[in-house]
Amino acid sequence: MTPLQRYIAEEIATDHVEGLLSRREALRRLGMLGLGAPAAVALLAACADKADESGAPPATSATGSAAPGSGAPAGPPPGSATALPTAAITFPGPDGRTLQAAWAAAAQPRGGVLVIHENKGLTDHIRSIAGRFAGIGYNALAVDLLSEEGGTATFTDPAAATAALGKLPQERFVADLRAGVAELGRRTPGKRLGATGFCFGGGLVWLLLTTGTPELAAATPFYGPFPDNGEIKTKAAVLAVYGALDSRVDASRPAAEAALDKIGATHESFVADGADHAFFNDTGPRYNPTAAIMAWRRVTDWYAQHLD
Secondary structure (H helix, E strand, C coil): CCHHHHHHHHHHHHHHHCCCCCHHHHHHHHHHHCCCHHHHHHHHHHHHHHHHHHCCCCCCCCCCCCCCCCCCCCCCCCCHHHCCCCEEEEEECHHHCEEEEEEECCCCCCEEEEEECCCCCCCHHHHHHHHHHHHCCEEEEEECCCHHHCCHHHCCCHHHHHHHHHCCCHHHHHHHHHHHHHHHHHHCCCCCEEEEEECHHHHHHHHHHHHCCCCEEEEEEECCCCCCCCCCCCCCEEEEEEECCCHHHHCCHHHHHHHHHHHCCCEEEEEECCCCCCCCCCCCCCCCHHHHHHHHHHHHHHHHHHCC
């Protein structure tokens, strides 16, 4: 099991422990990832034990309400008021493959942003984020990492899309995303480029930085796991976004900060108080509107400083 596969499996188990998935559904999804019943049951038990040790209550209810104490009324997600439409495109990928993506063109581009999706694939939510970046002046490209499998839209069961991603080699993700960076650069000539990813996609932002993607001037990974023993190989300016209640991913923050310090990269970490994993996803059960607004402001300020 690769680190990203382990991350997906632990996310499923955590969702069960926090009441977002039934035990039967969690076991079904873990089975789709390739875990046998004994291993799946053991993982659920281990995650439950960790939750008991921490004593932390769930950050959200299974009904999708905002985290307790978020202090914000329901309203449009940050950046959505000025979001621009996206278009479905294809472009050449590695090894003669064709990649699918959502493309959002800014009226007067200040730079470009690669948007990397969660482990559910290229969803409407991720398309909307590409449109939000375009709305504030950045061309945005969101690559579908299930392109070779026919695209995310071909999976009628979202869990099957997650399972398919969990079985793919990390090397293919990196190659496809680098092709996305190249396509974004071709469509945004002479401008600086950044990368923003969420959850699984946040981990892939870190992979781009640790495997070397010099075209990136800035990056903003959202609650993405830092690779084990990872070493940063590009001096992109990094704003790493975390949720204070997301102990699983937060555990990798010291390693990420140390790796960035080691090469003298410009970086900051923003830890949103009272927010859990995936707090920016306004279609998910852990959405925290206050934290999402604060994170969006931090990200847009960061790109204004390092991409413009």
